[in-house]
Amino acid sequence: MLKSALQIARASYAPKMPSVLNGNVKPVAGEATTAVKDQEDIARLFPNIYGMPIVTFEPSEESNASETPVNVGVILSGGQAPGGHNVIAGIFDGIKNLNQDSKLYGFILGPAGLINHKYKELTADIIDEYRNTGGFDIIGSGRDKLEEKEQFDKGLEILKKLDIKALVIIGGDDSNTNASILAEYYSSINAGVQVVGCPKTIDGDLKNEQIETSFGFDTACKVYSEVVGNIQRDCNSARKYWHFIKLMGRSASHIALETALQTQPNMCIISEEVEEKQQSLDDIITEIATVVAKRSEMGMDFGTVLIPEGLIEFIPAMKGLIAELNDFLAHNQEEYDLVRRSGKRDYIISKLSDENAEIYASLPETVARQLTLDRDPHGNVQVSLIETEKLLAEMVKAKLDKWTKEGKYSGKFATITHFFGYEGRCAAPSNYDADYCYSLGYTASLLIASGKTGYMSSVRNTTAPAKEWISGGIPITMMMNMERRHGEMKPVIQKALVRLDGKPFQYFAANREKWAYETAFIYPGPIQYFGPTEVCDQPSITLSLEQAK
Numbered sequence: 001m002l003k004s005a006l007q008i009a010r011a012s013y014a015p016k017m018p019s020v021l022n023g024n025v026k027p028v029a030g031e032a033t034t035a036v037k038d039q040e041d042i043a044r045l046f047p048n049i050y051g052m053p054i055v056t057f058e059p060s061e062e063s064n065a066s067e068t069p070v071n072v073g074v075i076l077s078g079g080q081a082p083g084g085h086n087v088i089a090g091i092f093d094g095i096k097n098l099n100q101d102s103k104l105y106g107f108i109l110g111p112a113g114l115i116n117h118k119y120k121e122l123t124a125d126i127i128d129e130y131r132n133t134g135g136f137d138i139i140g141s142g143r144d145k146l147e148e149k150e151q152f153d154k155g156l157e158i159l160k161k162l163d164i165k166a167l168v169i170i171g172g173d174d175s176n177t178n179a180s181i182l183a184e185y186y187s188s189i190n191a192g193v194q195v196v197g198c199p200k201t202i203d204g205d206l207k208n209e210q211i212e213t214s215f216g217f218d219t220a221c222k223v224y225s226e227v228v229g230n231i232q233r234d235c236n237s238a239r240k241y242w243h244f245i246k247l248m249g250r251s252a253s254h255i256a257l258e259t260a261l262q263t264q265p266n267m268c269i270i271s272e273e274v275e276e277k278q279q280s281l282d283d284i285i286t287e288i289a290t291v292v293a294k295r296s297e298m299g300m301d302f303g304t305v306l307i308p309e310g311l312i313e314f315i316p317a318m319k320g321l322i323a324e325l326n327d328f329l330a331h332n333q334e335e336y337d338l339v340r341r342s343g344k345r346d347y348i349i350s351k352l353s354d355e356n357a358e359i360y361a362s363l364p365e366t367v368a369r370q371l372t373l374d375r376d377p378h379g380n381v382q383v384s385l386i387e388t389e390k391l392l393a394e395m396v397k398a399k400l401d402k403w404t405k406e407g408k409y410s411g412k413f414a415t416i417t418h419f420f421g422y423e424g425r426c427a428a429p430s431n432y433d434a435d436y437c438y439s440l441g442y443t444a445s446l447l448i449a450s451g452k453t454g455y456m457s458s459v460r461n462t463t464a465p466a467k468e469w470i471s472g473g474i475p476i477t478m479m480m481n482m483e484r485r486h487g488e489m490k491p492v493i494q495k496a497l498v499r500l501d502g503k504p505f506q507y508f509a510a511n512r513e514k515w516a517y518e519t520a521f522i523y524p525g526p527i528q529y530f531g532p533t534e535v536c537d538q539p540s541i542t543l544s545l546e547q548a549k
């Protein structure tokens with residue numbers, strides 16, 4: 001494979017690790033834990049793995065060497081996130097350190113690989129090819145859900161055949177929820193297979209008191225901030241466009257918020273605030289148009305607006321419309337597919353409640369169509385396919401046209417729209433993600449060596465230099481509560497949305513007025529991999545603010 005000079009240099013980068021992981025360790029257990037909410041239900045559903053203590057690895061006199069090989073299986077689940085290959089490299093080095101004959105098997109294309117028995121052994125040569133690289137292409141990823149007993153049993157067949165002692169599931173909140181269900185099931189039947197999770201998602205919404213951040217968030221946000229910064233410099237040079245920029249994040253607005261903190265755009269919408277204030281689409285449009293008009297009066301017919309991908313589902317009226325559409329299409333998809341393209345919009349309008357029909361009819365043609373596109377495997381609308389950035393740009397234009405007619409506005413308004421998501425998900429991991437991921441993987445191997453199951457690998461104190469990071473494991477049930485999913489109450493890991501009382505949002509809220517009118521753009525530039533630590537090793541601003549004492 002031909003490689004760039006940077007790839008070659010990057011291949012030999014040795015991730016920085018918590019110093020405790022350089023020697024032998026022992027797990028030190030804390031107090032018994034409880035679930036964040038609905039403790040009785042979670043305890044009842046997870047009788048074998050509920051209540052376990054948090055463990056922290058501390059130096060030990062005793063060797064961690066294992067007399068027998070420790071074979072491990074690994075699955076990459078869900079969307080790509082920078083650093084996944086380093087988690088796998090960390091697991092590999094960790095289990096080889098336990099016993100040189102240990103083997104690592106990767107299941108191909110996500111959870112489906114386990115069920116269909118598609119796997120490959122990840123040898124030293126393969127691992128070395130992928131160290132410090134972005135992407136999940138070493139084994140591929142997939143969004144199939146592991147949740148049925150038949151799937152667990154089918155998986156167990158291949159795990160037994162390969163003499164696999166433990167399975168590491170690298171995924172987001174749903175995949176780690178399923179990891180704990182699998183851990184519970186394998187414990188209940190004494191299958192002899194441990195299950196350990198790893199916190200992944202660029203969305204940054206798998207975090208809590210114990211898990212500081214999900215991996216990939218840091219790199220993805222740095223990539224988006226680079227391009228948003230470049231756009232802002234262009235914008236400030238030409239002074240003739242308003243850029244409407246949508247940023248990934250299925251539900252939470254962490255990515256948009258972090259990118260705003262790094263680049264100081266003129267506006268950034270935060271979905272969680274829209275929901276809290278019960279804003280309508282028109283409220284958001286008016287808010288943007290007001291800033292556009294005021295900047296225009298100040299002689300600035302240009303600017304940037306950041307829009308979180310999940311926005312549409314946080315606008316209360318749109319949420320109601322989408323819920324009705326999800327439900328309707330779940331039962332009538334075939335009939336809908338048979339309707340001619342030109343008649344689809346009227347067909348949907350005729351089937352919705354009066355209130356939702358009115359909202360649907362008011363939407364531009366493209367967005368109305370996008371709201372009825374195929375659902376994801378969970379039955380949800382695929383927000384990454386909805387062009388919210390175009391919707392907002394068009395509607396702000398319509399509002400300004402109206403104001404022009406009413407003599408309230410006389411500026412120019414030319415827009416360019418962008419969507420950044422896939423550009424950042426497979427970027428070469430920043431030093432933070434390269435180090436964090438390798439440590440997460442290495443820690444997972446130690447959790448396995450300590451016989452733990454139903455735990456998530458955890459590396460904490462990551463705003464300090466890496467040698468001071470704390471390695472350990474968090475019982476997954478501790479992060480769970482009961483939520484309604486598809487009409488049924490299910491145990492799930494709580495999704496971490498942007499907290500309006502949190503320091504990152506508070507910092508943004510305190511500065512946004514200034515950023516709107518002063519053009520205080522920041523241009524962060526590209527991720528730096530080699531150079532001074534203050535340039536190369538900084539964590540995200542979100543994490544730094546959250547962890548600030």
Ligand code: FBP
Pocket residue numbers: 077078079080081172200201202203248249250309383384421425
């Ligand atoms: P994960 O939570 O599975 O990591 O994926 C997050 C994400 O990148 C979202 O930001 C985005 O909405 C979605 O994946 C896109 O999904 P797909 O990869 O299926 O296009």
